[in-house]
Amino acid sequence: MTIVPVALGARSYDVRIEAGLLARAGEHLAPLAKGRRFVIVTDENLLPHLATLQASLGVDSEAIVLPAGEGTKSWAQLESLTDRLLDLGVERSDHVIALGGGVIGDLVGFATSILKRGCHFVQVPTTLLAQVDSSVGGKTAINSRAGKNLVGAFHQPALVLIDPQVLDTLPPRELRAGYAEVVKYALIDDFAFFEWCEANAAALLADDPEARTHAIAHSVAAKARIVAEDERETTGKRALLNLGHTFGHALEAETGFSSKLLHGEGVAAGMALAFAYSARRGLCPGQDAERVAKHLRAIGLPDGLQAAGVTASGARLVEHMLHDKKMAAGTLPFLLARGIGQTFLDKTVDLTDVAEFLDAQPR
Ligand SMILES: NC(=O)c1ccc[n+]([C@@H]2O[C@H](COP(=O)([O-])OP(=O)(O)OC[C@H]3O[C@@H](n4cnc5c(N)ncnc54)[C@H](O)[C@@H]3O)[C@@H](O)[C@H]2O)c1
Numbered sequence: 147m148t149i150v151p152v153a154l155g156a157r158s159y160d161v162r163i164e165a166g167l168l169a170r171a172g173e174h175l176a177p178l179a180k181g182r183r184f185v186i187v188t189d190e191n192l193l194p195h196l197a198t199l200q201a202s203l204g205v206d207s208e209a210i211v212l213p214a215g216e217g218t219k220s221w222a223q224l225e226s227l228t229d230r231l232l233d234l235g236v237e238r239s240d241h242v243i244a245l246g247g248g249v250i251g252d253l254v255g256f257a258t259s260i261l262k263r264g265c266h267f268v269q270v271p272t273t274l275l276a277q278v279d280s281s282v283g284g285k286t287a288i289n290s291r292a293g294k295n296l297v298g299a300f301h302q303p304a305l306v307l308i309d310p311q312v313l314d315t316l317p318p319r320e321l322r323a324g325y326a327e328v329v330k331y332a333l334i335d336d337f338a339f340f341e342w343c344e345a346n347a348a349a350l351l352a353d354d355p356e357a358r359t360h361a362i363a364h365s366v367a368a369k370a371r372i373v374a375e376d377e378r379e380t381t382g383k384r385a386l387l388n389l390g391h392t393f394g395h396a397l398e399a400e401t402g403f404s405s406k407l408l409h410g411e412g413v414a415a416g417m418a419l420a421f422a423y424s425a426r427r428g429l430c431p432g433q434d435a436e437r438v439a440k441h442l443r444a445i446g447l448p449d450g451l452q453a454a455g456v457t458a459s460g461a462r463l464v465e466h467m468l469h470d471k472k473m474a475a476g477t478l479p480f481l482l483a484r485g486i487g488q489t490f491l492d493k494t495v496d497l498t499d500v501a502e503f504l505d506a507q508p509r
């Protein structure tokens with residue numbers, strides 16, 4: 147078993163990672179039960195994994211099964227979930243279990259942050275994206291009319307249990323999209339991990355359990371390190387995790403946040419664009435930008451506008467960026483790179499230049 151501690155003082159917790167862990171989750175959850183039943187929240191695509199988890203618990207549990215998909219991160223679902231948790235008599239000292247991808251994790255995290263002014267929750271992430279990113283770090287949110295993730299709270303889980311084996315049932319496209327967030331950690335500040343990714347991505351995507359476990363543990367450790375330094379994204383350190391996300395969100399917005407372009411696919415194209423733009427500005431060697439694009443292409447992720455199927459003008463994409471929640475006082479901070487593993491925050495980017503750069507990209 148690999149244990150990655152997330153060091154946040156009184157809010158510290160463990161991320162435990164091991165193939166087959168779901169079937170043994172009961173051992174890890176028993177100390178939290180305190181003689182009471184568990185409530186598990188999951189989605190309709192996860193019923194086999196729900197059965198495994200419930201069988202492992204050894205105590206009574208109640209399951210709430212929600213519709214799958216981004217639409218579940220809504221006010222309506224938040225209201226109905228909190229009502230059901232209250233009907234089930236959940237107390238502040240109880241631990242609600244979130245079994246699912248980032249949608250279930252974000253919704254349950256937010257619901258438990260407000261339920262009785264805050265009760266505990268445990269993340270049991272089931273997508274690669276949730277295992278390497280959303281289940282760790284305590285950001286929780288729902289979507290609102292004005293945009294994605296605009297209503298939420300910082301609420302850390304009490305424990306994160308990751309079983310790489312549950313990824314066996316994940317559709318390959320979702321797996322690849324989650325892999326984009328793995329590469330992200332390499333591109334931020336870990337060149338050696340990028341080399342590991344180049345050598346092992348194919349094995350990881352083809353279900354090599356060792357490669358999967360290594361990639362997850364390494365990614366979680368990277369996220370834990372950054373979150374421990376800057377839990378609430380105030381110093382700029384945590385903002386590094388948004389590499390590729392400003393460009394990526396613009397592409398997602400342009401494709402209507404639909405299945406045309408999954409979040410991780412937008413991030414992949416966004417990271418390639420961030421590197422290409424850094425190269426255009428003379429900040430980063432062109433061969434580094436090409437090497438990033440080549441790796442993304444090799445595993446079937448989009449490496450730019452064309453592969454993402456986006457034909458919009460640069461001006462229109464910049465307009466999407468301006469709606470991004472990270473806009474502070476009229477400027478748009480961009481994560482750019484001096485090379486692979488050398489990402490930094492640039493607050494002086496000229497948006498007209500970005501639009502021209504995007505216009506010059508192949509469509
Ligand atoms: N809180 C954070 O820090 C953070 C970070 C990144 C992303 N997010 C959020 O995460 C969400 C995306 O998460 P996601 O990509 O996990 O999407 P998701 O939760 O919608 O899961 C993707 C699909 O896979 C299905 N699925 C999940 N696990 C499965 C499994 N093991 N086998 C078969 N099917 C399975 C789901 O039912 C769903 O249809 C977005 O809402 C995003 O905003 C949050």
Ligand SMILES: [Zn+2]
Pocket residue numbers: 279327391409413
């Ligand atoms: Zn992301």
